[in-house]
Amino acid sequence: xxxATPKDPLDAILEIFEQEERAELVNRFxxxxxxxxxxxxxxERLENPTSVGTVKGxxxxxxxxxxxxxxxxxxxxxxxxxxxxxxxxxxATAAALARGRSLDEAVDIDEQxxxxxxxxxxxxxxxxxxxxxxxxxxxxxxxxIGAGRGAGGGEDASGxxxx
Numbered sequence: 001x002x003x004a005t006p007k008d009p010l011d012a013i014l015e016i017f018e019q020e021e022r023a024e025l026v027n028r029f030x031x032x033x034x035x036x037x038x039x040x041x042x043x044e045r046l047e048n049p050t051s052v053g054t055v056k057g058x059x060x061x062x063x064x065x066x067x068x069x070x071x072x073x074x075x076x077x078x079x080x081x082x083x084x085x086x087x088x089x090x091x092a093t094a095a096a097l098a099r100g101r102s103l104d105e106a107v108d109i110d111e112q113x114x115x116x117x118x119x120x121x122x123x124x125x126x127x128x129x130x131x132x133x134x135x136x137x138x139x140x141x142x143x144x145i146g147a148g149r150g151a152g153g154g155e156d157a158s159g160x161x162x163x
Contacts, residue, residue, distance in 0.1 A: 022034060025037055025085060028085075028120070028122050028125075029085075029089060029118060029119075029120050029121065029122070030118070030119045030120035032118060032119040032120075033089050033118045033119060033120055033121070036089050036092050036093060036118065037085055037088060037089050037092075040088055040089075040092040041078070041092070049066035049067060049068055049076075049078070050067055050068050050069040050143055051066070051067045051069065051139045051140070051142045051143035051146070052064055052065070052066045052067070052139055052142065053065050053067075053134070053135040053136060053137065053138025053139030053140070053141070053142060054135060054138065055131050055134045055135045055138055056131075057127055057128070057130075057131045059083070059127065059128075060083075061081060061082065061083025061084065061087045061128065061131065062080075062081065062082050062083065063079065063080075063081045063083065063087055063090070063091045063094075063128075063131045063132050063134075063135045064079060064080045064081070064091075064135060065077065065078075065079050065091065065094060065095055065098065065132070065135040065136050065138075065139050066078045066079065066080075066139065067098065067106075067136075067139045067140070067143065069103070069143055072102050072103050072104075073100070073101070073102055073103075074098050074099055074100065074101055074102075074103065074106055075099070075100070076099070077095035077096070077098050077099045078095060079091040079092060079094070079095040079132075079135075083128065084125075084128070086121070086122065086125035086128040086129075087128045087131070087132070089118060089121075089128075090114050090118075090121075090128040090129045090131065090132035091128075091132045091135070093114045093117050093118055093129075093132065094109060094114055094129075094132035094133055094135065094136050095136075096117075097109050097113060097114065097117060097136075098136050103140050103143070103144070106136055106137075106140050107136075107137050107140050109133050109136050109137075110130075110133045111126060111129040111130040111133050112129075113133070114129040114132055114133055115129050
């Protein structure tokens with residue numbers, strides 16, 4: 001026999017909001033982008049990360065990518081962002097792309113690699129993908145300096161593009 005208990009009106013409202021939010025995210029990022037947003041791991045820093053790269057865009061969003069490095073390979077990653085859904089999707093994707101790569105491979109992660117991995121990314125939010133890629137490069141840069149490998153200059157979060 002079905003449960004005759006009436007549904008809480010607040011639960012019904014919450015369900016409507018969740019459906020609308022899902023529809024909006026799928027429209028903007030596609031199913032893959034929505035799944036990244038929905039399934040993003042806990043947004044807490046890695047315990048004892050080897051290196052962290054943090055960048056802040058002119059939009060006000062901050063993205064931090066934490067790396068766990070073993071030798072020359074990135075074995076663990078995590079991210080934090082205080083930004084919008086675009087920042088979260090970009091940061092989660094950048095962290096996933098960096099995991100398992102060598103340090104030299106990780107510095108090649110760029111805005112386009114993140115956009116391609118997501119599958120669909122709004123043009124007006126692509127700066128979030130740029131910021132996430134910059135955070136990966138910044139984390140590698142910090143490790144190289146600390147490990148005495150002699151990396152070049154730091155990453156400018158705006159990339160000279162005013163983002």
